[in-house]
Amino acid sequence: MKYIVAAMPDMTKKHPIINVTRDLHHHRTSDENISMYIDVEDNLLKKITSVWYKQGFLEALSVAADPSVNRESPTLAVTASYILKVANILTAFRYFLQPHLKDIGPKIVANYSRTRNWGQVPVKCLAWHPHTTKIAVATVDDNVRVYCSEVTFVSTLKCKAQGHVSSLNWRPLSASELAVGCEQGVIVWTVDPNLMFTKPSSSNAVLLKKNGHSPVTDVSWSPNGDLLISCSGADTSMLVWDTAMETAIPLRRVAGGGNVFARWSFDASKIFTATSSIIFRIWDTKTWTPERWCARGHRVVAACWGPDNILLFAAKGEPMVYALTTTSLLSGSQTTKATPALDVTKVELSSGEPVGGPILDMCWDPTGRYMAMLFEESHLVAVFCTTYIMMQLKIDPCCFVTGVEDEIPCTMAFQQNFNDGACLTIAWSSGRVQHFPIIYSESY
């Protein structure tokens, strides 16, 4: 049985057309915009209090200690500089003990995000709804837009607390709940699909936050729809939320540093979590105990589950995909081993384009037939066909997807309810969101 793979645009005729251009963006004051404003002379106390309010105590101290800013009171400057020196020694000691805390909020997210150039691209992340043709797109202005296939109205989800959106995930077995991972915590929106003309307000949103758990770098719902897991790169505990009761239970394991992302297996029996160091864990959801694994060189940068609980993962900077399979031995016990499954060392195509090299992101379609890959040093998206027969995983190259002109692929996701094959949605750096359908048809 062979299959012909073709990209047929008619299949995606009803899919929402998304083009995120600059005029769609809502203005948002961020640190980069401060240079656009002209300095106004305020008195010293006002300056210090405004910096304290916006950026924190240490920043205010540094403003007070700066002799070019603080011209009035040299004693204050000297005291502030001494306090700063002590504070710096303490923070250096703290980072020595806990190196994963080194960066602040958006920097942590930018460091760990699987979206290329997360801070500046038009589309930060996207997520398809598991049961219907509905897609949520987070844009650079930290608004989340929900596009449906039949409706032209686009719901925009925004609220003050929603800053530095890192991940999106729709709740399975529901039509309208979307979890947004942002800097302060997790926001769970309820987007009524029947309200076509009203904008969802912040009364439809619930902010779930916990001390020390910020910024949230990944959110993922259980396939059974009852539990939400949030990971933060700065927190060694992963939080398991009951969103209706707004309670969280931490799963804490100290070794390895902060958790970067988590992936549930299709049957919800296992969770893969990658930390900011070479350690990654596979949690068993019956007993909530983890199995600890170490990658070879660097931290695991992307992972995805497939059929029969096979896991594919890739480490940062390494052009190799590993497969983690659990096989039952004759004695009745189970053994898990990680084997290299695919070597994607960088090669140059005949057209001169480089492809391959260190992997940026991977995703597998829900039927387990196609896998797409983004590379750090290449501007092509590689699509592979995967088959799992007789306990053997076979990965064959399928095709490359390239953008128009100078476009670079930023992030991608497979549609979850595409019945004719697989549909890969790619967000390009120009703001264009492309739906790439792969139709599965039998032929001899």
Place this chain on the structure above:
Amino acid sequence: MDVTCDIFSKRLIISVLWNIGLQAVIAVMLVGFIQIDILHPVSWISSSINDVFGWKMSINIVLLGLVSFFQAYIYGCYYVKPLPKYFTRFSMFLSLFCAQNIIFSILYALSGYFTMSLYSSLAKSNFNTLKKICENYDGQCLLEQSLFLQMGGMWMGLYYFLNAHIFSPTTLTFPHIYQDKFQQIKLAIHSILSCGFKSSIIPVVYYCIFYYFWGHKPRNVVSDVYGLYLEDKPLDNILNLFGSGIWIGLWFYTSLFLISVYAMRTVFNIVLTEPMKFPIESSKKLTLHKAIAQKSQFNGYLGTQDLKIMSLTDTVRRKEIFTLSQPGGHPRNWNNLLQECLKIVNDFSKELDSINGDMKPVEIEMLPKRPGSSITPKSTLYTGNLRNMAYSPQLHELKEHNKNKSEHTLISAIKEEFNILVQRIRQKPGISYLFGELTDTRLKFLLMQAQPVMWTCEGLAFIAAASLKEDKYGVVQTDLPIVISTLINLKQNLDKLTKPGLVPRKHILNDSFALKMKSALLSSVKLSIYKIVITFSKYIHEIPLDPDVQIAIQPFLICKEA
């Protein structure tokens, strides 16, 4: 207690044993901490070890164990008592003074006193005895600091008892995931310590204020009873109080008391909420459907939680449900389970219905059933979208009119006048505040017990979904229509509570916990319906459903039900 509380009592005893272990650890750490001497570590460690293995410590641990048993017994008594239905503020106030509360408050005060003296003797404090040899006089004098501490202990015990059991009783909440016990205790230690130290500040302040105003009375009583002189500066003077530093000791010991009590509660919660596996069929042990049948009691919670966990994860027990009984081929396991689950959901729906329709719980159906309209409750005049004049309740009023004609006597007239007078008095603001029915308590009381209903709905839905692949004999398929219609019924009753604009005043909840339970229940029911609909989406039109149910399912099929 009877058989139904057996599991609860067993777990309570296990948690007491764990608690004694934890308290012993706290006591050992206290002994080590008090004698801390960094400059002479060897002597510190050796003297600590001597103390730990001395006879004093073992007596202390035995006493701590007794206190633990006692606290567990009280906890158990308050837990097993069903949630009282307070419908007026006055009855709430009266119930505070029942005999059980008074006896237990005295016992708790005594336990506070014992715990404080235990900790202060472990910490080798000088203020353990009331009497001391006088320096200036010949005889015995009162050591007022000891009296201060001991009374503080009693105050603390009373304060904690009132807070935890009377004024804001907390219900046992089952965590949504259950980790290993050691892991849970490790996670809880930090919050126990910080909460203990922080929450003892307020009662200490109250106690100091109390002692400032009325401290002299017990002091005089004690010195008269024991024949002691008072020679030190009295402590009910602010300067003396702060100067003597006894308030630090008081705060420290009260924090220790609170830490030990919070540790006890944490250990109880951890041991009591452990999920338990019930066998599907067994002649000796408690089976799953029998456990579920005990509804709002502890076994009911464990049973329904086990139902949900089994439906998600346990293929072996699911297979047992789908089997037929040996002689006869009846699906007994499934029938028993289904019967209990439907009973839970339907009873809850009926209660909701009665709150919605403002009627007493209906047991007999008043109006004849219209074929196909088994879903809509009879309390409304609106069936579907049209008002059905033919079934107006006024019909029945007309029928009963004849019976009332012959009873107009003087007595009935006086009765009516009296009733009108009482109604008028009830409307007066102060009286209605005390004696008027609290508007949201019925709904709140119902929602507090919604957790087993949530688990039951989800368990049923996931078993039904699993039956598509695992059920060889089609045992579940025949009952799919009734499962779906029960869930839809519950959802429609819940929707009446939340539809904006139509919510009558009595459904507005002030309690945030009840609000969260309501939204949790709604999302749980919707999740269950979605699970069934999505799993059977290809075959949904072949399932024989009532037309009303089919209409209600449409939004779920096209994934438009919010």
